[in-house]
Amino acid sequence: MIDSRALREQALALDADYVGVADLAPAWRFVEKQGGKVVAQFPRAISVGLVMPLAIVDRLYLQEDRAVLLAYRGHCYDVLNARLDQIASRLASSLRHMGYRAFPVRASGRPLTNLEGLQGAFSHKLAAHLAGLGWIGKSCLLVTPEVGPRVRWASILTDAPLPAGQPLAERCGDCAACVAICPVQAFTGRNFVAEESREARFDAHRCNNYLRQRKEEMGIRVCGLCVYECPHGKKSKVEEV
Secondary structure (H helix, E strand, O other): OOOHHHHHHHHHHOOOOEEEEEEOHHHHHHHHHHHOHHHHOOOEEEEEEEEOOHHHHOOOOOOOOHHHHHHHHHHHHHHHHHHHHHHHHHHHHHHHHOOOOEEEEOOOOOOHHHOOOOOOOOOHHHHHHHOOOOEEOOOOOEEEOOOEOOEEEEEEEEOOOOOOOOOOOOOOOOOOHHHHHOOOOOEOOOOOOOOOOHHHOEOHHHHHHHHHHHHHHHOOOOOOHHHHHOHHHHOOOOOOO
């Protein structure tokens, strides 16, 4: 029998801030539609997350300050994504040594087969939600109780018989701060419903076109206002080193 506690302790020792296990069975059809049969063959996903530097996110209201945008892109995406990929790779190796199959999914990057939908091969936020680490908000981001959406995620798909967490109920209520602050009104304001397509809540192409515009204007594809504005992130008491 696999020692799930040891695996969790390994993830935390590798500096993961969040770690949980998702039972993918309830979302099997969605997983297969997005990533195909190769991805959908795995019954579990280990979700790992790293909290963004909160002081950087707190300055994202300065959208015309290129130094702020560069810090956000560099530390909250590039650096954290690389760290997450390393954690996922290490955990996948440990599972392989235990005799289980493991498929680490990169923290960021879309496969060529899914560029039209602007989606990756697997939804990290879905895994984190099913693992009980947060809920999917009106911004279509994974919102944690502790720091809101200020977390980057990676996943390890596996057939290891790990005990899974339970999804958290949505806690956004009537709040629509992320909807209101979006510069291009990319969000409809609808709460997450598993049976609905993402398009019912979020126009990914409108968001992507705005990021292209930001690239032309500021030289960098960055916005992040929905991450910045979420009250669950703003009320965070997490201390930074």
